[in-house]
Amino acid sequence: MTTVALSEPRKSGHLLRNIGFAALPALILLWSLADLTLGRELVEWLPYLASGFLMNVVISLSAMTLGTVVGTVFGILQLVPYRPVRYPVVAYVQAFRNAPHLVLIFATTYIFPFEIVVFGNYLPFPDWLKAVIGLAIPASAYVAEITRGAILSIPTTQWEAAKGLGFSRSQALRWIILPQCLRRSLPPWMNILASITMGTSLASLVGVHELLHAATDASTAVRRLDFTIIAYIVVMAAFFTLCYPIARLTRRLERRFNAGSRI
Amino acid sequence: MNMKTDDAIVRLEDVHLSFGQTEVLRGIDLTVNRGNAVSIIGPSGSGKSTILRCINALVTPQRGRITVGGTRVDQLATESERIALRKRVGIVFQQYNLFPHLTVLDNIVLAPTRILGVARGEAEKLARELLEKVRLSEKASAYPGQLSGGQQQRVAIARALAMKPELVLFDEVTSALDPETVGEVLWVIRDLIRDGMTSILVTHEMRFAEEISDTVVFTENGRIVDDGSPEEIFHAFDNPRIRQFVGGLAGGRGMERGEGI
Amino acid sequence: MNMKTDDAIVRLEDVHLSFGQTEVLRGIDLTVNRGNAVSIIGPSGSGKSTILRCINALVTPQRGRITVGGTRVDQLATESERIALRKRVGIVFQQYNLFPHLTVLDNIVLAPTRILGVARGEAEKLARELLEKVRLSEKASAYPGQLSGGQQQRVAIARALAMKPELVLFDEVTSALDPETVGEVLWVIRDLIRDGMTSILVTHEMRFAEEISDTVVFTENGRIVDDGSPEEIFHAFDNPRIRQFVGGLAGGRGMERGEGI
Amino acid sequence: MWDSGITSLFVDLTNRLGLNYEFLATGYEAEIWRDGFITTLYLIALLIPVSLIAGLLFAACLTSGRLWLSAPVRVFVEITRNTPTLVQLMFSFLVLNTFVSNLVGGAQNNPLTPFFWVVAVVGLHIAALHAEAIRAGIEAVPASTVEAARGIGFSKLQILRYVEIPLAFRASLPAIVNNLINLVKLTTVGNAIAVSEITYASIMVWTQRDNVVSLMIVILLFFSLINLVVARVGLWAERKLAVPGYGL
Amino acid sequence: DATLDRIKARGALTVGVILSGAPFGYIDPTSQTQKGYNLDIAKALADDLGVKLETVTVTPPNRVQFLQQGKVDILIANMQYTEDRAKVLDWVPTPYDRSGGAAVGRKDSGLKDWADLKGKPVCVSQGSNYTQPLIEQYGAEVKGLPSQPESLLALQGGNCVVAVHVGATLGLLLQDRPEDWKDYAILFPTELIPSDSVIWVRKGEKETAEALDKTIRQLHTSGKLLEFAKANRLSNTEYLEQERKTLSASK
Numbered sequence A: 001m002t003t004v005a006l007s008e009p010r011k012s013g014h015l016l017r018n019i020g021f022a023a024l025p026a027l028i029l030l031w032s033l034a035d036l037t038l039g040r041e042l043v044e045w046l047p048y049l050a051s052g053f054l055m056n057v058v059i060s061l062s063a064m065t066l067g068t069v070v071g072t073v074f075g076i077l078q079l080v081p082y083r084p085v086r087y088p089v090v091a092y093v094q095a096f097r098n099a100p101h102l103v104l105i106f107a108t109t110y111i112f113p114f115e116i117v118v119f120g121n122y123l124p125f126p127d128w129l130k131a132v133i134g135l136a137i138p139a140s141a142y143v144a145e146i147t148r149g150a151i152l153s154i155p156t157t158q159w160e161a162a163k164g165l166g167f168s169r170s171q172a173l174r175w176i177i178l179p180q181c182l183r184r185s186l187p188p189w190m191n192i193l194a195s196i197t198m199g200t201s202l203a204s205l206v207g208v209h210e211l212l213h214a215a216t217d218a219s220t221a222v223r224r225l226d227f228t229i230i231a232y233i234v235v236m237a238a239f240f241t242l243c244y245p246i247a248r249l250t251r252r253l254e255r256r257f258n259a260g261s262r263i
Numbered sequence B, C: 001m002n003m004k005t006d007d008a009i010v011r012l013e014d015v016h017l018s019f020g021q022t023e024v025l026r027g028i029d030l031t032v033n034r035g036n037a038v039s040i041i042g043p044s045g046s047g048k049s050t051i052l053r054c055i056n057a058l059v060t061p062q063r064g065r066i067t068v069g070g071t072r073v074d075q076l077a078t079e080s081e082r083i084a085l086r087k088r089v090g091i092v093f094q095q096y097n098l099f100p101h102l103t104v105l106d107n108i109v110l111a112p113t114r115i116l117g118v119a120r121g122e123a124e125k126l127a128r129e130l131l132e133k134v135r136l137s138e139k140a141s142a143y144p145g146q147l148s149g150g151q152q153q154r155v156a157i158a159r160a161l162a163m164k165p166e167l168v169l170f171d172e173v174t175s176a177l178d179p180e181t182v183g184e185v186l187w188v189i190r191d192l193i194r195d196g197m198t199s200i201l202v203t204h205e206m207r208f209a210e211e212i213s214d215t216v217v218f219t220e221n222g223r224i225v226d227d228g229s230p231e232e233i234f235h236a237f238d239n240p241r242i243r244q245f246v247g248g249l250a251g252g253r254g255m256e257r258g259e260g261i
Numbered sequence D: 001m002w003d004s005g006i007t008s009l010f011v012d013l014t015n016r017l018g019l020n021y022e023f024l025a026t027g028y029e030a031e032i033w034r035d036g037f038i039t040t041l042y043l044i045a046l047l048i049p050v051s052l053i054a055g056l057l058f059a060a061c062l063t064s065g066r067l068w069l070s071a072p073v074r075v076f077v078e079i080t081r082n083t084p085t086l087v088q089l090m091f092s093f094l095v096l097n098t099f100v101s102n103l104v105g106g107a108q109n110n111p112l113t114p115f116f117w118v119v120a121v122v123g124l125h126i127a128a129l130h131a132e133a134i135r136a137g138i139e140a141v142p143a144s145t146v147e148a149a150r151g152i153g154f155s156k157l158q159i160l161r162y163v164e165i166p167l168a169f170r171a172s173l174p175a176i177v178n179n180l181i182n183l184v185k186l187t188t189v190g191n192a193i194a195v196s197e198i199t200y201a202s203i204m205v206w207t208q209r210d211n212v213v214s215l216m217i218v219i220l221l222f223f224s225l226i227n228l229v230v231a232r233v234g235l236w237a238e239r240k241l242a243v244p245g246y247g248l
Numbered sequence E: 001d002a003t004l005d006r007i008k009a010r011g012a013l014t015v016g017v018i019l020s021g022a023p024f025g026y027i028d029p030t031s032q033t034q035k036g037y038n039l040d041i042a043k044a045l046a047d048d049l050g051v052k053l054e055t056v057t058v059t060p061p062n063r064v065q066f067l068q069q070g071k072v073d074i075l076i077a078n079m080q081y082t083e084d085r086a087k088v089l090d091w092v093p094t095p096y097d098r099s100g101g102a103a104v105g106r107k108d109s110g111l112k113d114w115a116d117l118k119g120k121p122v123c124v125s126q127g128s129n130y131t132q133p134l135i136e137q138y139g140a141e142v143k144g145l146p147s148q149p150e151s152l153l154a155l156q157g158g159n160c161v162v163a164v165h166v167g168a169t170l171g172l173l174l175q176d177r178p179e180d181w182k183d184y185a186i187l188f189p190t191e192l193i194p195s196d197s198v199i200w201v202r203k204g205e206k207e208t209a210e211a212l213d214k215t216i217r218q219l220h221t222s223g224k225l226l227e228f229a230k231a232n233r234l235s236n237t238e239y240l241e242q243e244r245k246t247l248s249a250s251k
Ligand SMILES: Nc1ncnc2c1ncn2[C@@H]1O[C@H](COP(=O)(O)OP(=O)(O)OP(=O)(O)O)[C@@H](O)[C@H]1O
Pocket: B145, B146, B147, B148, B149, B150, B151, B176, B178, C019, C020, C022, C024, C043, C044, C045, C046, C047, C048, C049, C050, C051, C094
């Protein structure tokens, strides 16, 4: 039955997926055309919104890249037999996974200066970098847990087989265990990516001009109720456009790892 | 078949091992000389697979000494020491344990390239030779999930042999094979032994044990009950327990009847 | 041994099946009468396991008819029809496929309680009886990950038998077992056949096949090459291919030599 | 519930540390702030079971192999996790809720409170995340194990119930705990539609008093504590459910 | 002192502004620049110091942090004088505006006075300083929404009977968008707690505060502030006119 589920909606599914992709933009377009004054306002504001969204893209992709790399390493270290290594990592994961993103991002404004002085020049410490760090930390904690879970769900016999061939622990991880983990950790990884991306709207807290804040600015300035609503839809469409292709990509990857590789 | 040097490559002395409450090995003594083939036979659950896993340092006994080619296996403290051992000692698992995410060829090639640093091309050449020997050339690019039981088992054999180990531990490597293929595998192993490889084989196939071994060891309940040349074990039958065990298929009721093939 | 009624319970006619490009079955014809035991022998990869999976509707052939007790298996359209079939047809897999998250007892009890609606107590009683028969009473609360290969295999046998099927498909159920235990399993199955159960067995153990079967079928390359009584297949040797196959262990080089046991 | 003597002592002590909790001594701010804790806890207690049950249902639909079950859930999963929950919530409350109000003839007849919308939006959002995690687990169940269950005569639903979900749940427990921890944090979006949970209360206070740091510390401690409990329970379940034969 | 030196050294005055809507602060879409009364004041202050103006958008949770950290030099961010704030920050004594809250609601709501709000749901922006009097004085049930647009949407969705915001903002809104708001009006004649908006500086930066205070007074007496207010269409300029008179007189 699982194999059926994997090759899931083929033809009609394809159509469905693309409808999913186009639905929100189509709604925005239709509405703007139906009420041209609204459409004009929207067109006027789009560059401002787009400039905000650029920050969301940059922050979310950087935070997630950083978080994935660090998190994978930490996930592995959580299973290391040496306590002096394991305990600090476990503590890190617990502390930063549990803390609200709001607090973590806010804390970065305290930890990092707003500018650094290099040879008498004031170099601003970019706000977006603070947001990246503030989000990469929880992302890494989440990824670490996912990685740990995936490693623990691989049958012991695979480790034995690897060891029996003379693989060291790290080689076995690299060549045998982690590749098998990939498939089962892709969907939860995508969950994290989505959560972290949505978390980028907290970046306004450190002074980043991002989409949600930009949309509020726009609504405040335009002072039209229908504009406020369409601004929400634009925000949703923008985030969807950012995340959905990645979600699709992960599902395609999942399917590729699946090819014949199941005993 | 006995033109081999007579130094012990494997020696187990009074090896005891428990999993939690279950006592699995209760004092195993076993010596295997270089270039020999030793078969371990015995009832299911008597600890045969566990003996092999001890020798390869996959489990550590609670008591006793294990020496493999001069190395005290039970005292290996670091992982790198264990790895050094395992490079010399191959193992084929009873349940194959192939890597499901790799094709047959990659399953075989992975260890030589990653661990021994053999060039990919060379490793592939050897892998294809081995696949040829176990008659699986046409399955090189299949995944384990697409193979029949016997095919998986043969891949597992090829995977272990690709590391060119001095000592190979075979855990019921012919269980999923038909007599004809067993015969072929027998010849492959025999050739390797002739080239100086030592091997320990766990098997339920008495014919196979007889054909291949210099010594046969009979285990029961975590102890070695008897050992000797195949001749002694299978034909002299001075041990009634072994007589009963080997004749088991005839149900103990009529060894006489079962002279069949 | 032939005091059985002679109606066919299983009939395969011209069954063809491919996995993608690989043609696995190329026209299988097979009839099994109620209360009989039929053994399928043949080289590794010749499609034996696949035949069993067809009979149990786990795979659907591309061509041909499969009838099991009046049901056209190849035409079953809905899952519930297939389930109805499978309740009557048990299968023991070559690689056991126990449920790793359940204890031995729960593995056996799960299906009778959940599918047949047998009361837990009753199902447990039967399960313990079966475990007794396969000599595993003391492992009732172990998990599959804690069992030796042969122990797992015996649990798989007990699991299938707990459903009290009319027809059981055994896929190399003695591969991980020592001769003695094989003998015991042989008696268990024989008893059940005496009670009216039909069975189809894939096996590489010629002695076992000979002991248990009414008919032996030889497959090669997805075709049935020969069939007949064990006597005909194993001793008359009118088919040189089978002669070679069965004598395989002696390496084809010296049937003469290998008269061993 | 908070003796005024203790309160003033607390305010004094924290003041010496440079923190400002003076609002605790005054009327409405202290009250909404204390209510905030209770509302947050209540939300969490309600949301955890809601998300788990809905998540299992979603996962079952996703892996059912039936298009009419999997496609709608798929669409929902992709929309809910790829758009900001905050906006979904505002949209639901400010737009959908108004629709509902109009349907039932005025806001006074509308039974749907902001609290309801938080539970619905956040609960289903996390359910979608659970569903993806469990789906990954289900698809990682070896085909041979599923085949064994089929061969014995289990129906699809029974396989799901007795084989796939138990195995998948074990494998994806860390991911599910991740989601639950996320859920705890996500209850804070309630502030956007004036559900008076703890961040809402804090925002109300800090915009007036600019004592953000003091309140952030409390938020940090409060959520860390709840999540510590969630994580501990998760770890306990993981150990409890562990079966031999997996992991290193 | 430090702030003044820094402003001089960098040649720029960095002002934290809040974009809570016209007429005080908002974004002009075509030029994508900040506009409004607060911005005009900021510009005037920078001109007076002879430096460039830089602005940073701030929000309630980060504004004090930004000021204390030095990311901004001063805050012109709708922050009224309160004793709490005075403990952590210093301020420019002369206010640049005085404003109070107005309540917008349906014309047919029948509400006549602030006291009629008792027990009724009232929408405000989160952290609005009208929360306290609404709750404590009038017993209203206050719902804080993230910002003014959401509050107004909630009002039109029937989630509250009135929305209370700065009078000037609401007046301008009803005036500019009569279509959307034809059923609505500013219900009560009086404004809720008219209070003084002041400029905030870091604690201890007395000199900066004094320097800025001089400029603000000057802007008052010269009529500049009134001019800014008119240009930005502040509805209630009573306070500014009065302040102009008293300050001019005291000179
Ligand atoms: N999923 C699959 N995809 C492609 N080929 C497959 C698949 N499953 C089985 N095969 C091929 O089908 C052939 C028959 O397989 P089957 O398991 O029936 O063999 P068998 O006779 O049982 O062999 P053995 O004795 O080794 O178990 C084999 O060559 C195998 O490689």
